[in-house]
Each structure stands twice: as structure tokens, then as C-alpha cells.
Amino acid sequence: MNVENWKKTGGSKMSTNHEEKIRQIILTHINVGRIKSRESTTLEFKESFNMRNVAMYAKIMASYANNCGGYIIFGVKDRPRNLVGLSNDKFDNLDQAKFTEAINALFAPALEWECGMLQVEIAERDKAGELGSVQKKIGWIYTVEAEQKPVVAQKENEGEKITSGDVFYRYRARTQKIRYAEMAMIIESRIVKEWKRMFRLLEVIRKSETANIGIVNYTNGRVTTPYGIDVELDRKLVAKVLRRAKFIKEGVFNEIEGAPVIKVTGNIDLAEEVPVPEGDPDITHPYIQKQLAEKLDINVQVLYALIWYYKMKGEKKYHLEITTSKSGAVHKFSEFSFRYLQDQLKKFRETPKVLDKILDEYKSYKRKMIKS
Secondary structure (H helix, E strand, C coil), rough: CCCCEEEEEEECCCCCCHHHHHHHHHHHECCCCECCCEEECCCCEEEECCHHHHHHHHHHHHHHCCCCEEEEECCECCCCEEEEECCCCCCCCHHHHHHHHHHHHEECCCCCCCEEEEEEEEECCCCCEEEEEEEEEEEEEEEEEEEEEEECCCCCCCCCCCCCCEEEEEEEEEEEECCHHHHHHHHHHHHHHHHHHHHHHHHHHHHHHHHHHHHHCCCCCEEEEECCEEECCCCCHHHHHHHEEEEEEECCHHHCCCCCEEEEEECCCCCCCCCCCCCCCHHEEEEEEEEHHHHHHHHHHHHHHHHHHHHCCCCCCEEEECCCCCCCCCEECCCCHHHHHHHHHHHHHHCCHHHHHHHHHHHHHHHHHHHH
16 A cells, blocks of 8 residues: 555545645654654644554544644654654554544544555664664544534543543643633634624625515424415425535536536535434434334344444434443434435335445455454
8 A cells, every 4th residue: 555645534624735744743853763843732642553542542632623623643652752653554454434433432523533644764773873764654643623612522431531521622732621711712612603603694684685585494394484474395305405406606507407406606504404303312312223123124234234334323313322331332313313224225125236235345344343
């Protein structure tokens, strides 16, 4: 594998030249082999990578998300700050889906992250004291600053002293529980964002003239018009249209016969078409996996494969993980997850080979997990 081009993403956009930043960090030396850069608000060094330490990485990543984002760089000792490189392929073989599932089981809302590898040539003295050049392999994970703060622990981990409800924040070179001042700043920032959204909405209303404005209630699909006539939309129909539609910007429209499109005449944010259910988990998410399989009339192993393939775990509209003890948890699924999987199974009746392919991919994924 060409490590120079190895990149993965955990859900965010690859908009930053991370490789250039990593090179600036690791190739600025005080002397031979010693890195000048120190751990900071946005930087943490780890000598090696191991999936057994995923809770540690998740804790650091959550602290970055609650501040301004940051890097974990693997292959660098902290004390002294020597570039030693990665000695095995554990980071190279990182299973993105498994890693994402593990960190998002610990923290919510979901963490956005990117990762990659690069190989660098550095000067190093051999045992005889002769100076030469060697190749070192470096891994990195970058965590994006969270759009919705705070990111909160939703599951306990004794090893990393994580308790459900904890909020971690990055202070210089330390990850620790958030202090009052920073939490107050996060709350104030959320309020300001909400006000800005409200003002943007009011500005749209002002420019559009109130006589032409209707109000949409996303909970029940009702549109209230200025003429005293209310219209109700079938949410399933709206969701179906949104999933199939192609969004285009005004001024770049090319008509394609038969292609469903929605014309965007301004800057819009697309929300989930399915609201996250709130309330008693036994009501909002009534099914454990066995019950869901029985209701769908499928084998439990088929259900596991579908849940994995559609990345349903960690998505609250589908799934909740309820902690029952320090080491135990139960997985609950919503009515929407049942309807969603029911629709997918109907499609598989026409294309059974697609389901077979999903099952094969899931079996391969499980084999990799066992080996790791």
C-alpha cells in the first residue's frame, strides 16, 4: 500500500491539507530525531496505535470536538519527543467502521474525524554514531470541531475514568473534564447560533412578504397557509422525494428529462427528514434485536448484517444503547428502524443477490474483527 496516499474519513469533509500540517509538525527538529513541536490544545503524540486503547483515543477526540479540533499523531514519543515511527501495521489496517462504532458508542453526538498515513525521511544516527537517513511511517487522526456542542459521554469506561454524562475539553496539552467557564462559553455560543438562525429566517420572511409565507410543522407535516387553508403532507412521501431528488443551485441548472430535482434559490441547511424520538426509551425504541428480527420475520444474523450495513447503531432515530451496568448494555430499536428495514427487505425480494452480497460483506467484516 502507498502510505503517501492512504486516507480515510469518519464522516467529515477532507477540506484541510492535513499532510502538509503533519509534515510541518514532525519535520521541525531541535536536533537529530527530536521534534520541536510540543503537545498542545490541538496536538497529542502517541508512540503506537492499538484498538484496545480506543476509549483513550475517543476521550481525546471528544475533548478536541468540544474545543477547536485537533490531531493525534502516532509514531512519536512524547518524552522525549522523538520520531520513532510505527513499528507494525495496526494503524495501517484500521477498520474505519469498527473504530467509528466504538467511539460513537462512548460519545454523542457523533464525532467527525479523518485519518491518514505518510512516510517521511529523517536523519538518524546508527549505533556507531554515523548520521544517515531512514524512512519512518506516521499515522494521524484529526477530529473536527463539533457543530453541536457539547459532546457528552453516554457510556462508562473504568479504564479511562469516563462516566456517563461527562464532558471533556482540551486544555493546552491536557484532556480533562470541562470547567465552568468553558461550559458557559459553549452554552452562550449555542444561544448565539440559534439567534442567528432566527434572524436569517425573519429576514427571509421580510423579503418574501408575509402574504406569501406559510408555516411548516415538521412533526405532523402540516402546512399552515396565510389564506386560512391548512394542508397536510404525507411524511413518507416527502422523505421519498427528498431521498431521490437532486439538489441544484440557481444559475447552474441543466434540465434532465425525468430527473427529479429541487431548485435551491438560497443557502439552505438540510435537516434529517426523520425526527429523533424523545421520551421514554421503552416507548420510543421498543424492540430489542431479537424482537425486531421476529417482527421482520428474518434470521437474527441477517438482522445483524443489515444493522451493520446501514450503519444504524449510534443513529438515535434507529437505535439507542441503554447501559444496564458498568459492563453491560442493551440495544433498543425504534419503530422507524422497523419500517426502514421492512422497506429494504421488500426491495431485496426483487434483487435477492444484493442481500446475499451484504451478508457476504458482513461475514468478511466479522472475520476481520475476530483476527484483530
